[in-house]
Amino acid sequence: MTQTWAVLAAVLFLMIHLIGGSAYSTVNVEAGHEAVLNCPSVSKLSWLMVTWKMKSSTSCFLAYRWDLNETRMLNCSERMMWNYSPDRYPALRIYPVNLNDEGNYTCEIVSREGNFLFIFSLTVIVPPTLTLTSDKNRVAVCQATAGKPAAKISWIPASNHSVEKDIHHLNGTVTRISYISWVNSTHPTVTCLVTHPAVNQTLSLDLSYDSSRLQYLLIGLAVASGAGVTLYLILRCRASRLRKKAHRWPVKAGTENFRFTPSHMNTPVMDHSVSPEKIYQNYKPQAILMSY
Known part of the structure; x- marks a missing residue:
């Protein structure tokens, strides 16, 4: 029983x-x-x-x-x-x-x-991989990569201007990307809240720091560009001066003692008042100096 x-x-x-x-x-x-x-x-x-x-x-x-x-x-x-x-x-x-x-x-x-x-x-x-970045236009990008199911993304402070995009992978996971513009916001920090069955996490990003860093980078590039242009102009000016001086300098033609005369005066003039004996009486071959 x-x-x-x-x-x-x-x-x-x-x-x-x-x-x-x-x-x-x-x-x-x-x-x-x-x-x-x-x-x-x-x-x-x-x-x-x-x-x-x-x-x-x-x-x-x-x-x-x-x-x-x-x-x-x-x-x-x-x-x-x-x-x-x-x-x-x-x-x-x-x-x-x-x-x-x-x-x-x-x-x-x-x-x-x-x-x-x-x-x-x-x-x-499958828990997603989380990232939060921004670009030079102060657009924040919150991304939950390869999660299953797809993660939910929200922003703090709440905004109705966010745009989301889903990328479906062959293994069944989903990458969700949310964009939000922070140009007109008075808050220097943007916070992304990711909700998922495997993970709940918030990511924060200081956009004011990114903006100032970008400004410093642009200023540095401008200064470097200005210095490069200035150096180029100086070198070009010096090269121009050297070319002008080169055109003004006389050309040495092998001997410095020759004197050029016009073509109609090239005919040698013979002085008959001086006898050949007087011309060669002081002739010493070892005293001749050659100029090159």
Whole structure:
């Protein structure tokens, strides 16, 4: 009698779970963490076999037969295993979880009283990478890269002038980008609030600092450009002066003692008053100086 009541209580417990809607459960797990899918305990029933069927990117079959104490595994990743001893606690453990594990998992218990199904929907959450930048026009850009699901972005102080853009990736993740102009704002600091199931974070950026730094950079570039132009003009002026001086300097023609005369005076004039003897009487070859 006691055993009959125990069986009836267990069956009633399973029926309540099935009717109450808990036979279908949703499990959210962050990528890289551990996922444990708990099939309800039916130890008080005379069950014969428990099986797990995974319909994710690859179909996996994991089973345990109680009367033979035998375990079977077909087309399952080594990351999938029994959480504890299947004869006591037939829960499925997946570690570490990745995006390929997302899908529906079915736990089926076979007993003399009937078959019982429990369905789990596994959703893998991927935290996004967060960045907050600005450009020279004081447009702030808040970006949540490769998150699943897509992150929600808001601004502090709140503004109705933000623009959002989503980029969908092949692996199911989403990059969300939000733009907001801060030109007419009296607040020097812009704050981006990112809300996501895996992370809630605020990022702040001092736009006044960025603006002053940009101004200093522009001033430095202007000064450097002015100095370069000035140096170029000085060198060009000096080069022009050197060219003018080069045109004014006389050209040395091999000897400095020659004197040029007009072409009509090139005819040599002979002085007949001087005899050849007087011309050559002081002639000394070793005293001749050659000019080059």
